[in-house]
Amino acid sequence: MEENVNPHSRPADLKITDMRVANLRGAPFRATIIRIDTNQGISGYGEVRDGGSPTYALMLKSRLLGENPCNVDKLFRKIKQFGHHARQAGGVCGVEMALMDLAGKAYSVPAYQLAGGKFRDRVLCYCDTPTRRDGREMGQLLKERMARGFKFLKMDVGIGLLRGIEDALIAPPGMLESNGIMHPFTGIQITNKGIDILCEYVAQVREVIGYEVPLAVDHFGHIGVESCIRLGKALDQFSLAWYEDMIPWQLADQWQRLAEAVDTPVCTGEDIYLKENFLPLFERRAIAVAHPDLASSGGILETKKIGDLAQDYGIAMALHMAMSPVAALASVHCAAATENFMVLENHSVDQLEQWSSLVEGLPVPLIEDGHIAVPEGPGLGFSGLNEEVLRSFADPDQPEIFGPTEEWDDERPHDRLWS
Numbered sequence: 001m002e003e004n005v006n007p008h009s010r011p012a013d014l015k016i017t018d019m020r021v022a023n024l025r026g027a028p029f030r031a032t033i034i035r036i037d038t039n040q041g042i043s044g045y046g047e048v049r050d051g052g053s054p055t056y057a058l059m060l061k062s063r064l065l066g067e068n069p070c071n072v073d074k075l076f077r078k079i080k081q082f083g084h085h086a087r088q089a090g091g092v093c094g095v096e097m098a099l100m101d102l103a104g105k106a107y108s109v110p111a112y113q114l115a116g117g118k119f120r121d122r123v124l125c126y127c128d129t130p131t132r133r134d135g136r137e138m139g140q141l142l143k144e145r146m147a148r149g150f151k152f153l154k155m156d157v158g159i160g161l162l163r164g165i166e167d168a169l170i171a172p173p174g175m176l177e178s179n180g181i182m183h184p185f186t187g188i189q190i191t192n193k194g195i196d197i198l199c200e201y202v203a204q205v206r207e208v209i210g211y212e213v214p215l216a217v218d219h220f221g222h223i224g225v226e227s228c229i230r231l232g233k234a235l236d237q238f239s240l241a242w243y244e245d246m247i248p249w250q251l252a253d254q255w256q257r258l259a260e261a262v263d264t265p266v267c268t269g270e271d272i273y274l275k276e277n278f279l280p281l282f283e284r285r286a287i288a289v290a291h292p293d294l295a296s297s298g299g300i301l302e303t304k305k306i307g308d309l310a311q312d313y314g315i316a317m318a319l320h321m322a323m324s325p326v327a328a329l330a331s332v333h334c335a336a337a338t339e340n341f342m343v344l345e346n347h348s349v350d351q352l353e354q355w356s357s358l359v360e361g362l363p364v365p366l367i368e369d370g371h372i373a374v375p376e377g378p379g380l381g382f383s384g385l386n387e388e389v390l391r392s393f394a395d396p397d398q399p400e401i402f403g404p405t406e407e408w409d410d411e412r413p414h415d416r417l418w419s
């Protein structure tokens with residue numbers, strides 16, 4: 001071990017000295033890259049969940065300064081109380097990625113090795129695909145993805161496709177325009193006509209792409225569980241890979257009802273923080289596929305634990321991901337190190353070259369033949385960020401790249417949760 005240690009680093013004396021951020025837009029959404037610096041000249045990178053806030057990471061800075069970043073689990077336990085579901089976990093998870101990057105660099109091992117070694121050399125990716133209102137056109141778009149090497153696909157099939165079609169939806173006034181009201185409370189229902197139209201849409205897609213490639217479906221719209229069951233039963237004939245987020249993840253009893261009613265795997269998890277919050281779904285066998293996003297679920301080590309826990313219940317794990325190559329590579333290391341892994345999402349297929357060029361030292365494009373090769377370099381496996389590409393993605397509202405953040409150095413509240 002000793003001769004593998006980075007000669008420029010003395011891991012036992014490594015200390016965190018700074019945390020800085022770069023806010024991105026369009027890679028593919030709005031997100032924040034964080035950089036954690038040390039007293040030995042090595043830096044680690046992580047990423048705050050898309051749609052989150054740099055504050056979620058910066059508020060942790062004072063709790064991390066002076067700590068040894070190689071103590072990943074200890075520091076994760078120190079800061080995890082400042083995470084919550086969905087975007088609010090972004091700071092804690094981004095820091096965990098950066099700590100895994102730093103610990104890997106300090107000991108000259110890939111992050112997957114810190115998580116126990118790898119089960120695979122390549123990680124299968126599935127691609128999200130923008131919606132076309134015409135089923136045949138949608139099928140053609142998916143077929144182009146297949147021609148580019150993708151072996152697992154996802155599309156949206158939801159009430160959005162029924163807008164403006166008479167008698168396809170029933171809704172109380174204003175509800176179709178709402179987006180902040182949870183599914184059981186909107187009163188929106190789908191009619192038999194609406195179900196027939198969506199079945200015809202999926203039939204047209206299947207006619208073009210055939211049945212050999214798994215095709216998952218997402219974004220059904222804010223309809224109640226009863227409408228989900230009726231639609232799900234009608235769509236079962238198309239053997240889809242999974243129905244994703246048909247209802248909010250919090251409603252474990254309704255998920256159980258849904259899972260028992262349809263014959264297609266049902267899937268949720270992209271907004272769940274920490275493994276214990278997957279348990280209500282696992283214990284009820286209320287989902288067939290757990291779908292954590294490691295920028296919300298707790299980072300690389302916690303998400304491996306989620307995969308292991310799901311495995312004990314006979315539940316598969318796929319990974320949600322809609323961020324830059326930094327979070328994508330953190331996901332790749334987690335996927336490599338977790339036996340229970342099916343497929344990793346990617347949202348940047350239509351800008352793959354530029355997206356891939358954000359990190360240096362790895363193939364461009366990063367996805368080849370529908371897979372990302374597990375990097376063998378230390379930490380997350382890339383040698384640095386390409387400054388020019390980073391600037392091309394800079395958020396015009398907060399364009400500063402890794403500027404000083406001293407205002408976050410001295411926050412010292414009493415953080416203990418018990419007396």
Ligand SMILES: [Mg+2]
Nearest residue numbers: 218244245270
């Ligand atoms: Mg989704």
